[in-house]
Amino acid sequence: MSHLLPLSRVAKLVGQSRHTLQDMIRSGALATFDGMIELDELLRAFPEVKWDDDAEFRRVTEIKDQAFARRVRDLVLPDKEVLAARLNELGNDYASAQALLLHYGNVMTWLDEKIDELDEGASAETHHALHSVRAFLLRNMAEMPPNAAQAQALIVQERMLKIMSAHVTIQPSGHAFFVEGNETILEAALRHGVSLNYGCSNGNCGDCKARLVSGKVKKVHAHDxxxxxxxxxxxAILLCSYAPVNDVVIEANVAGARDIPVQQLSAKVKSVEVFNPQMAALHILVPRSQRLRFLGGQSIRVSIDGISGRYAIASCPCEDRHIEVQIPHRPGDAFAEALFASVKANDRVEVEGPYGEFVLDEDSPRPVIFLAFGAGFAPIKSLIQHAMSLELSESMDLHWLADAAGHYQDNLCRAWADALDNFNYVPHTPTEDLDTLLRTIALDYPDLHRFDVYAAGSAAQLERAHAQFVREGMHSARWFARADAD
Ligand code: FES
Structure with missing residues (x-):
């Protein structure tokens, strides 16, 4: 009996992204059967993976989590009712496997008796043939296949994953993610940057109502x-109150930039991170009861003691209660002056937003070039982290054209490049001849027409970049830009 595994679960088991596996499928290095991977094929394609040791998988996950500035979450057991339901499912699987083995055992006994029956009074030739068949059966029954131990270890890992996490597919958008530990479906979706509709997140408003298409769920939080x-x-289920028992398909709306209303909330300053005299980041912690819904690349208005400013969000919507904005120390910007002079942890900060439509085209399968001019790195960083959490792009190249503030998060960009196969980072120092630099970058992509380009900087920089990139083959429709003032 063949053992088939879905692609997302295989990605978890081997510690690779779905994109890498899809590339392997396209190139013929990994065979699929109805979109699933057979256990034997998995063992063949990844002979170097130690299935009885998940250290490699944990190492890759931790590097990615750190690179995304995401908290490495403790291994939390699922809610006890969900755990009981999953163990029950596993028990049923085990019982069917036992029943099947019993059945095969009976067939073998029957076959043995049949051979005895046929052997009675048989010719020497038939006797010899029956003897060979019996010897063949006994030998193969007694011998384990060469990769049996590996297959067993792999099945154990996969079963453990099934107890600890369940796979969710959202229709019609096709987003897919795992619900881990004691998360609800909504919490897991947000952690993966999937912008599902929701309001209160505690069972009161009904905004997270969705339809279960297949699979089983359990209510883990009471809802009013x-x-x-x-x-x-x-x-119908409420995504903020239910967790999946097994792999589920759910029909739900995923919001675009225009669907998310402007929200106002009162939060507190978590910390102020001064990178250098020209650039600082304001880290905000929003209340548990009132998260800010936004998409990577959007901006917010922040206000402390009546002084306010509007800035690009530099963090990912997947980062739970944390929001980061990066603020250049520009003359005449009263909020920036206050940030560098007196704002401190635990100060009250009013947040309003999100604004803007500089967001990822999640339906695009194209590779991506990010162009960040100076502080334009902030919205680009948010987009990159959002794309990473959604595992969106085939490949991502970041070109950071620094200004006087320099590459103030150079280490972070290098960590992304180290952790991810599909991410390249190219820092560029300030230059007098911007057009030549932009043309050189564009010429590095002879197939520029295949790319989506996301750029953030001043209106003048964007205009020049757009002109150079279009000249070298970029489709104007695949250009997404955010000017500093937006
Ligand atoms: S978000 Fe309000 S009920 Fe789920």
């Missing part, structure tokens, strides 16, 4: 919002 019997009958 009442689902009507007809809605329940049709499979």
């Amino acid at each position: 919002y009442v689902l009507k019997p007809a809605e329940k009958e049709a499979g």
Whole structure:
């Protein structure tokens, strides 16, 4: 009996991205059967992976988590009801496997008896043939296949993953992610940067209502919002209150930049990170009860003691309660002056937003070039982290054209490049001859027409970059830009 595994779970087992596996499938290095990978094929394609040791998988996950500035989460067990339901499913699998083995055992006994029956009074030639068949069966029954130990270890790992996490596919968008530990479906979606509709996140408003298409879920938080019997009958669930028992498919709306309303909330300063005299980051912690919905690349208005300014968000929507904005120390910017002079941890900060439509085209399968001019790195950083959490792009190249503030997060960019196969980082020092530099960058991509280009900087820089890139083959429609003032 063949053992088939879905691609997302294989990606987890071997510590590779789905993109890498899809590349292997395209090149013929990994065979699929109805979109699934057979266990034997997996063992063949990844002979170097030690299935009984998940250290490599954990190492890769930790590097990625650190590179994304994301908290490395403790291994948390699922909610006890979910755990019981998953163990019950596993028990059922085990019982069916036992029943099947029993059945095969009976078939073998029957076959043995049949051979005895046929052997009675058989010719010497038939006797010899029956003897060979019996010897063949006994030999193969007694002998384990050469990769049996590896296959067993792999199945153990996969079963462990199934207990600790469940796979969710969102329709019609096709987003997919794992719900781990005691997360709800909504929490896991947000952690993966999937912008599902929601409001209160605690079972009151009904905004996270969605439809379960297949699989099983369990309610893990009580909710005051009442689902009507007809809605329940049709499979309605509240994403903030339910966790999946097994792999599920859910019908739900994923919001675009225009669908997310402007929100106002009162938060506190977590810290001020001064990179150098020209650039600082304001780290904000929003209340547990009121998260800010936004997409990577958008901006917010922040206000402390009546002084306010609007800045690009530099963090990923997947970062739970943390929001980062990066603020250049520009003359005449009262908020920047206050930030460098007196703002400190625990100060109250009012947040309003999100604004802007400089967001990822999540439907695009094209490789991406990011062009960050100076402090334009902030929205680009947010986009990159969002793309990483969604595992969106086939490849991402970051060109950071620094100004006087320099490459103030150079280490972070290098960590991304070290941790991810599909990410390249090219820092560029300030130059008098911007057009030549832009043309050199564009010429590095003879197939520029295949790329999406996201650029952030001043209006003048963007205009010049757009002109050079179009001249070298970029489709104007695949140019996404955010000017400093947006
Ligand atoms: S977000 Fe309000 S009920 Fe789920």
